[in-house]
Amino acid sequence: MARMVAERSDAIASLAEVFREHGYEGASLALIGKATGLGKGSLYHFFPKGKEEMVRAVLAEIDQWFEDSVYSPLREGTDANAAVTSMLDETTKYFRSGRRVCLVGALAVANTRDLFAQAIRGYFIAWVDALQSALVRQGRDVEQARLLSEDAVLAIQGAIVLSRALDDPAVFERAIGQLHKRLGVEANGIVVPATARPEGSITPFR
Amino acid sequence: MARMVAERSDAIASLAEVFREHGYEGASLALIGKATGLGKGSLYHFFPKGKEEMVRAVLAEIDQWFEDSVYSPLREGTDANAAVTSMLDETTKYFRSGRRVCLVGALAVANTRDLFAQAIRGYFIAWVDALQSALVRQGRDVEQARLLSEDAVLAIQGAIVLSRALDDPAVFERAIGQLHKRLGVEANGIVVPATARPEGSITPFR
DNA sequence: CGCATAGTGTACCAATCAGTAAAGTATTTA
DNA sequence: TAAATACTTTACTGATTGGTACACTATGCG
Numbered sequence: 259m260a261r262m263v264a265e266r267s268d269a270i271a272s273l274a275e276v277f278r279e280h281g282y283e284g285a286s287l288a289l290i291g292k293a294t295g296l297g298k299g300s301l302y303h304f305f306p307k308g309k310e311e312m313v314r315a316v317l318a319e320i321d322q323w324f325e326d327s328v329y330s331p332l333r334e335g336t337d338a339n340a341a342v343t344s345m346l347d348e349t350t351k352y353f354r355s356g357r358r359v360c361l362v363g364a365l366a367v368a369n370t371r372d373l374f375a376q377a378i379r380g381y382f383i384a385w386v387d388a389l390q391s392a393l394v395r396q397g398r399d400v401e402q403a404r405l406l407s408e409d410a411v412l413a414i415q416g417a418i419v420l421s422r423a424l425d426d427p428a429v430f431e432r433a434i435g436q437l438h439k440r441l442g443v444e445a446n447g448i449v450v451p452a453t454a455r456p457e458g459s460i461t462p463f464r
Numbered sequence: 465m466a467r468m469v470a471e472r473s474d475a476i477a478s479l480a481e482v483f484r485e486h487g488y489e490g491a492s493l494a495l496i497g498k499a500t501g502l503g504k505g506s507l508y509h510f511f512p513k514g515k516e517e518m519v520r521a522v523l524a525e526i527d528q529w530f531e532d533s534v535y536s537p538l539r540e541g542t543d544a545n546a547a548v549t550s551m552l553d554e555t556t557k558y559f560r561s562g563r564r565v566c567l568v569g570a571l572a573v574a575n576t577r578d579l580f581a582q583a584i585r586g587y588f589i590a591w592v593d594a595l596q597s598a599l600v601r602q603g604r605d606v607e608q609a610r611l612l613s614e615d616a617v618l619a620i621q622g623a624i625v626l627s628r629a630l631d632d633p634a635v636f637e638r639a640i641g642q643l644h645k646r647l648g649v650e651a652n653g654i655v656v657p658a659t660a661r662p663e664g665s666i667t668p669f670r
Numbered sequence: 671c672g673c674a675t676a677g678t679g680t681a682c683c684a685a686t687c688a689g690t691a692a693a694g695t696a697t698t699t700a
Numbered sequence: 701t702a703a704a705t706a707c708t709t710t711a712c713t714g715a716t717t718g719g720t721a722c723a724c725t726a727t728g729c730g
Contacts, residue, residue, distance in 0.1 A: 284489040299678050366629035382629045416622025423572035423588045
C-alpha cells in the first residue's frame with residue numbers, strides 16, 4: 259500500500275468543516291480542494307462518486323463520533339443521570355455553543371434532504387432513542403421519556419439556529435441550561451413535583 | 465405606470481418558495497425564472513441587484529406577515545393568553561407542521577448569514593420580544609418570560625429541523641403541543657396579579 | 671533493482687452560473 | 701395619436717460548475 263502524504267481519512271475532518279460552512283450546494287470542488295489541500299485528482303481518487311460520496315463519508319464519521327461519545331454512554335451508562343449530563347456537555351463542546359452548525363440538521367432543511375434522507379433519519383432516531391433509554395433508566399415513564407427526549411434533541415437543533423441568528427452563544431448555553439433542568443432526575447416528578455418548584459429555581463443565569 | 469401582466473409583488477410569493485426549497489446558493493436564476501414565470505430580463509428589471517435583492521424583498525414580506533399576524537397580536541392583544549395560543553396555531557399553519565422550511569432559520573445556518581445578518585437578527589429578536597411581552601402580561605416574571613420565549617422560538621425552529629429530518633409532521637405538532645403547555649397561564653403555577661389580569665379571561669387553575 | 675500500485679497535477683470538457691445589453695412589445699399618459 | 705415609460709425576449713458574455721482523462725511521481729514489495 260503506497261502512502262504519500264495524505265490518507266482518505268485525513269481529508270474527512272476538513273470536508274466536514276467545509277460542508278458545514280457552505281452546505282452541500284455551496285461547497286464547490288474548488289472550495290473543497292482548498293480546504294483539504296487536495297487537488298481534484300486526489301479527491302476523485304478517494305471519492306470516485308464526487309461530492310455525494312464525500313458527504314456520505316462525513317456523515318458516517320459524524321455518526322461514529324456520536325455513537326461513541328453520546329449514544330452509547332446514554333444507552334449503556336450505569337449512571338443514567340450522569341450520562342445525560344455528559345451528553346449535554348459533549349454536545350455543547352461539539353457544536354461550540356452554537357458557533358458550529360449541525361451538518362445533519364442543515365442537510366435536513368436543504369433540498370438535498372432526499373439524497374441523504376436515510377443517514378439524516380438514522381442520526382436523529384439514534385439520538386432520540388438513546389436519550390429515551392437513559393431517561394427511562396432514570397425512572398421515568400416510557401411515554402414521557404419519549405416526549406422529553408424528542409423535545410431535547412429538537413431544542414438543541416433550534417438552539418443552534420437561534421444562537422447563530424442572534425450571533426450569541428449565550429442563547430445556546432441558556433438552552434442547554436434549560437435542558438439540564440428538564441432532563442435532570444430532580445425534574446422527573448418523583449423527588450420534586452414540577453408544580454411545587456419554587457419560582458427562583460428556574461432562572462440561574464446572568 | 466405601465467402594467468403588463470406581472471407586478472413585482474406577484475413574484476415574491478414564488479421567490480419565497482423557491483428560496484425555501486433550494487436555499488440561497490441552490491436557487492439558480494434558471495430555477496427562479498421557472499418558479500416565477502419571469503425571464504431574466506424581467507427579473508433584473510424588478511430586482512436590479514439580482515438574487516440578493518430578491519431575498520431581501522422576500523425577507524421584508526415575511527417580516528411584514530409575522531408583524532401583522534404574530535408579533536403585533538402578541539404585543540397588543542388584550543388577551544395575552546389567547547395571543548400566545550393564536551401564535552402557536554398561526555405558526556403551525558404557516559410552517560405547515562414542519563413541511564415548510566423557515567427561510568430565515570435556513571439563512572441563519574447557511575454561510576450567507578452575514579449578508580442578511582441584520583434581517584435575520586431582526587426577525588428573531590422581534591419574535592422573542594413580542595412573545596416575552598405577552599408572557600409578562602400573563603403575569604410572569606420578566607426574566608422568566610425572557611427565558612421562556614427564547615426557548616419557545618428556538619423550539620419551533622428545532623421542530624422544523626427534526627420533523628423534516630424524520631419526515632414526520634407529528635413531531636412538529638407534538639412540539640407545538642408542549643409549547644401550548646409551557647406557555648399557557650396554567651403552567652408554572654404562576655399567580656396572575658390583579659393589575660395584569662384581563663377581566664374574565666383567565667383559565668382556572670388546574 | 672524493477673514492477674505494480676497508490677496517489678497527484680494538469681488540461682480539458684460540456685453545462686450551467688450570474689449578469690449585461692439591447693432590440694422589441696405593451697401600456698400609460700399627455 | 702404620439703411620446704414616454706414599463707416590461708419582455710433573446711442573445712450573449714466570461715467565469716465557474718462537477719466531472720473525466722491521462723500523464724506523472726512517489727512509494728511499497730518482491
